[in-house]
Structures are given as C-alpha cells and as structure tokens.
Amino acid sequence: MSTAPMTLDLSKSGPIPFGRLVTVEWRKMVDTKSGIWLMGITGGLLALVMALVVLVVGLNDGLVTASDLVQIFTIPVSILVPVFAILVVTSEWSQRNNLTTFTLEPHRLRVMGAKLVAVTALAISTIALAFLLGALTNLLCGVVTGNPLQWELDGSQLAWIVVGQMAFFAMGYALACLLLNTPGAIALYYVVALVLPIVVWTPLYFIFDWAKDVLPWIDINTALTPLMSGNDFAGESVTPELINYVQGAWTIVLWVGIPVTLGLWRIMRAEVK
Template structure:
C-alpha cells in the first residue's frame, strides 16, 4: 500500500528585473574596470586643463578675448573626443571579454539590455556636457576677475540646445557603431575616422575643390548639417536662410549614422550566438 503525500509547489516564476536597476547596473559597469575609471579621470583632467590653458592665454595677452560661448566650445572638445569611447566600450567590451554570457543569462531579453545600455550612455553624455558647460561658466567668471575685460555672457538658449543635441548625436553614433561591429578597436577606428578625421582633414579639401561637395557634405556630416541651425551660417561663413531643407539634412545625417547602424546592430545582437 502506497502513501500519497502532498508535495509543496515550487514557484519557479520570478518578478521581472526593474528597468531602472538595469540602467544602474550598466552605468556602474562603465566605471568598474580600471580602463573606464582612468578614461573618465583623464577626461575630467583634460577639461580642467583646457580651462586652465585658456585662462593662461587670455591672462598673458590683453589683446586676446574670449566669451562664454568660446569657453563653452573649448570645454566640450574633450567631451566630444574622449567620452564617446564609453558608449563604445559599454557594448563592445561585453563581446570581447565574453561577459555577455553572464549578462544574457541574468537578463535573457537582449532588447532590454541594449535599451539599458543606451539610456546609461545618454545619461552619461548629458552629465558630462552639463559639467563641461558649468566649468565653462566658471572659467568665464574667472576670466572677468583676472583680466581687465568684462565677462561676456553670450550663450543663447538656441546655441546651448544645439550644442547638447550635437554632442548627444555623436554619443549615439558611437553606440550604434559599437552594436553593429561588436569589436572595440574597429569601432573606435571607424568612429574617429567619421567624426574627426574626415570633417577636419578631408571634407574641407573636397569642399574647396569640388562644387558638388558643398551640396553633398551637409547630407553626410553632422557638423556641416548643424552649422546653419546653430549660427545661421554654413561652414564657409556664408549666411543661410534656415528652412525645412536644413532640418531635413540634419535629420538625414542622424538616420544615416545613428538609426541605420543602430537598427542593424540591434538585429545582429539579437541573432548572434552567445558563446
């Protein structure tokens, strides 16, 4: 005769991980490594160094003047050059160091992981931009105190808005390229070629030699597309009547360098075998 006993029911379900917790985890992971911490420290030091050198130049030469707008531009240079590497590493390092095995085990929904990384990168971008602008304001105050010139506050809301937007777009481009390539050296190389080398060394030469380059470049480069929206002038100092075409150009550059590689990268992450 067998005896039936009531076995306890084991609930194998678990509540979903809150998205805010995933964002905090992805943000912390950017600074957990020695490389991430030192990259952030170096970026901060470069921002302070840029402000110090600017103040030194204007203090030693009375003929050199600078305004709040100039300080803002100087402070955002280190941010736009170095901090986008965080956007790259937060994606590509998962695959190069094979930590994605743990990440996708704890959170099988890869779309939520990508979304959490994107939000954490955006928050970091906004935070560093705010820090750079704040230090620029401090530098402008110090400039008025140590020189015979008055501090000039000429940063308009429009200019500040487009500065933030342009910086965010570069962060998002770095993130999108990282999802597409899933390789740190390759992504960094492509990002700096597209964001720095081509606009500084190649596009100006093409625009001065070929007439068609002046019409084409605003459709393929963020800086050329955003310049009329920020200052009302093109990259050559010529006045531009800003209309729908200028906004469409800027939107198309975002589509070309953020949306297209981002969507393709998302699909690749969803389909790539975890091994």
C-alpha cells in the same frame, strides 16, 4: 535512507527591474580600470583646455563669449567620452560576458535599452560638466582681463549644441552595436567623427563648390554647424533654413538610426557562446 530531491520554485520571481539593469550598465562604464583612466584623462584634458583659454585670453586681453566657451569645452567631451558608449556594448562580446548577461536577462532588447539609458545619463552629465567649466572659465577670463563678462547664449544654439553632443554619443553606441568589436568600433568612430572632417571633408569643402552641397548630407559636423553656431563650415554667418534642419536630421539617421537598427537586429540574431 532516501532524501527527496530539492526543488527551486521560481514561479513567484519577477523580472529584473529595469532600473537595476541601468545601474549595472552604468557601473560597467565607470567602475572599471579603463573607465577610471578614461574619466581621469578627460578631466585632465578639460582642465588643460581651461588653462589654455584663460592664458590665451589673458595674454591677448581678448573678449570671449559664453557661446565660444561652450563650443570649446564640448570638443574634448565629444572626442573622448563616447568611447564609454562603445565599451559598454562591445565589452559584452569581446570579453565574452554576453553569455552571463543574456542568461540573467534573456530579453536582449531590455539589456540594450539599459545600456542606452546609461550612455544617455553619462552624456548629459559630461555635457553639464562642460557647461559648468565654461562658466567658471568665463569668470576667470573676466578676472584676468578685467573685461565685462559675456553670458549671452542663444537658447536655440544651446539646444543644438546639446543635440550635437548627444548625436556623437549615440553614434558611438550605434557603431558598437553594428560591429560588436571594440577596436573596430573605436577606430570607425574616430574616422567618422574626427579624421574625415579634418583630413578629407575640410579640404574638399574649400576646394570644390560641389562639396558645399554634398557634405551636409553625409557629415554630422558639417550639417549641424550652422544650427549650433549660426555659422557655416567656413565660419561665415548664416541664418539656418529648413534645408539645414533636414540635413541635420538626415545625418543623424545616417550615422545613428541606420547603424543602431542593423546592430540591434544583429544582436537579436547573434549566437551567444
């Protein structure tokens, strides 16, 4: 007795919907032990920042502005949450999930695009949370001190704060694409975003005059500070000019555009095994 071989007809099967790819990449970021822990630590740090701000303002009977609070609460977001953007890219390669991922969806740029959309959605969500906590802290400070609430926030500065935060998320994503290695990408991100600005760029800025002209072309923090706060890196009030916008755009190209281009080129050519 013979049986006919079974066949599987995939001719009518369509491509995986892009929305489903985005959902999968979102779950890879937040529905894991590392993602849950990182979210918990970020939430705890934001709560600690809120308590410290209320305590300091209450003890000194000070007046805090909405702009100050927004900038304060976006600092923890820009330090911790971009690690999600790194993990969602590098985990495919460090944990050898790339064979499964690119077998189910062979168009690699669609997968990377889904990761970028998921990272962008997470960035917008956390920035909105930072704004919400800033508004709540403003209310608490008003209750503690009895001072009038300050809600004035320049629209241009607010927009540039969002751009700056998105740039840090995009930089994490870009460095991850370039290195495809979790420890290396995280280390490089913190060196560029945190260590160099504090340990190297700040002393150079205040010691050497030439650094004030050079650093805005190589450091995102220095370039975007006048646009986000209306002050230069030294805290002096400045009026942003065309050169400041050019410097901000160039540093984003330097730390986001170039690494992500090279990284995607590497991903497209990398052997999956």
